[in-house]
Amino acid sequence: METPKSIVIIGAGIIGSTTAFYLSRHPSLGSAQVIILEASKSGAAQGASGKAGGLVAKWAYPNPLTRISFHEHVRLAEEFNGADRWGWRWVSVGEWEGRGAPRSNRRVGTAPEQTTSLQKKAGLSSPTTSVDRQAKGLPEDLSWVNANLTESFSLMAPPGDTAQVHPYLFTTSMLDLSVEYGVRLVRGRATTIERVEGKVSGVRYADSETGVESILSADCVILAAGAWCPTLLPDLPVTGTRAHSIVIRPPPNTPVDSVSPYVLFTSIRLPNSRRSVTPEIYPRPNPEIYVCGPGDTRVPLPQTVDDVQVDVRACDEIWEWVAETGVLESWALGEVSHRQACYLPIVSAGGGPIISAIPGTQGLVVATGHTCWGICNAPGTAKAVSELVLDGKIKCADLTALDLTRYL
Ligand SMILES: Cc1cc2nc3c(=O)[nH]c(=O)nc-3n(C[C@H](O)[C@H](O)[C@H](O)COP(=O)(O)OP(=O)(O)OC[C@H]3O[C@@H](n4cnc5c(N)ncnc54)[C@H](O)[C@@H]3O)c2cc1C
Numbered sequence: 001m002e003t004p005k006s007i008v009i010i011g012a013g014i015i016g017s018t019t020a021f022y023l024s025r026h027p028s029l030g031s032a033q034v035i036i037l038e039a040s041k042s043g044a045a046q047g048a049s050g051k052a053g054g055l056v057a058k059w060a061y062p063n064p065l066t067r068i069s070f071h072e073h074v075r076l077a078e079e080f081n082g083a084d085r086w087g088w089r090w091v092s093v094g095e096w097e098g099r100g101a102p103r104s105n106r107r108v109g110t111a112p113e114q115t116t117s118l119q120k121k122a123g124l125s126s127p128t129t130s131v132d133r134q135a136k137g138l139p140e141d142l143s144w145v146n147a148n149l150t151e152s153f154s155l156m157a158p159p160g161d162t163a164q165v166h167p168y169l170f171t172t173s174m175l176d177l178s179v180e181y182g183v184r185l186v187r188g189r190a191t192t193i194e195r196v197e198g199k200v201s202g203v204r205y206a207d208s209e210t211g212v213e214s215i216l217s218a219d220c221v222i223l224a225a226g227a228w229c230p231t232l233l234p235d236l237p238v239t240g241t242r243a244h245s246i247v248i249r250p251p252p253n254t255p256v257d258s259v260s261p262y263v264l265f266t267s268i269r270l271p272n273s274r275r276s277v278t279p280e281i282y283p284r285p286n287p288e289i290y291v292c293g294p295g296d297t298r299v300p301l302p303q304t305v306d307d308v309q310v311d312v313r314a315c316d317e318i319w320e321w322v323a324e325t326g327v328l329e330s331w332a333l334g335e336v337s338h339r340q341a342c343y344l345p346i347v348s349a350g351g352g353p354i355i356s357a358i359p360g361t362q363g364l365v366v367a368t369g370h371t372c373w374g375i376c377n378a379p380g381t382a383k384a385v386s387e388l389v390l391d392g393k394i395k396c397a398d399l400t401a402l403d404l405t406r407y408l
Helices: 014-025 063-079 082-086 167-179 226-232 312-324 371-390
Strands: 006-010 033-038 055-057 092-099 150-155 162-164 184-196 199-207 213-217 220-223 238-248 262-269 280-284 288-296 336-347 354-357 364-368
Touching (some): 014 371, 033 167, 055 063, 055 371, 167 371, 184 226, 226 238, 226 336, 238 312, 336 371
Parallel strands (some): 006 033, 006 220
Antiparallel strands (some): 199 213, 238 288
């Protein structure tokens, strides 16, 4: 690939925005222009990248990508004060099993179709590698979970192996830091990647507000549109799974440190029911408590992120699982500030992500299919893509297993 003069990134989720950041800091960028094109009227991080949990874990996968990503997360947080800017902090992660308390005869709901696991625990070689699996008691400072309803608790990773970011703040910070170095954000939905004689020549797009079509010329196009990538490259083996989540604000006078930094992978036996549910719980320093449920495939991917349908009942059920069952202590629970849904990009053949030049079209690169680990693996992906585009090959890690040809 020749060193490009004008680069267009399609999609300002975490992958596109972090790629913009790494391109903007790459020594070989020279006078090349970088434009990031985002379909949402509300700007960056309106999809999965603004609605994810935010766990950064050494056990994420694929391993070579996570190794470089974890290191880069730590570096970025140190260099740009991630603690204040995007809620970076080290967290403990635990597996919590217990039961919900029967507060009334009412059944706490389980939407039967909500059964797709997000697979976040799949990378653990054993559930509790170097930590005492026999430990049943809750840590002293994990006071926001009801001890009486706890049946078992075990740490899933040693200290220093797990951290968190606020995904929306991380993504928008990456974009802001790129804009400071000359990257330009354009709000519009890419409709076609233009090609001339086997090379990319630009991106045709419809303005997000007016719908008016224009073309951005480019000699390099980076497709980072998450689950929407196949709308522009139909042969890509990528699909989307919807997932719902809620954000709970603790009551206003709750001391900031009282909801201590533990991410919990739960299994809750519901009262008045034989069902168990497995919401993931992420307290954040701002402070808020984010909770997500499993994925579903009930509603196909809409045209843009702004059209994603939120099933309010699915969000209410997440609240019922963790709050009405008494699993979370009532003093930590204020109001639900967000009821939301988004689509994770998934490689249909399994594995992923895909970080690759597109064979047969010079100047076209794709980075998507990060499943449940896109927040964790964004910095490594972005570094790799910036090298592929500006150095002609990925140098930071051996990512040949993520080349598109391996999936076709
Ligand atoms: C419930 C849930 C919890 C999660 N928790 C974690 C976690 O704890 N840790 C972790 O590492 N990962 C987590 N993830 C996964 C992570 O959120 C995703 O892997 C990641 O956000 C994918 O980022 P992306 O930039 O590829 O896609 P997106 O965030 O979907 O961004 C794609 C962007 O492209 C834009 N776009 C689409 N089509 C076009 C077009 N034609 N023109 C212009 N723009 C376009 C979209 O509007 C969007 O802004 C979670 C995901 C979910 C759903």
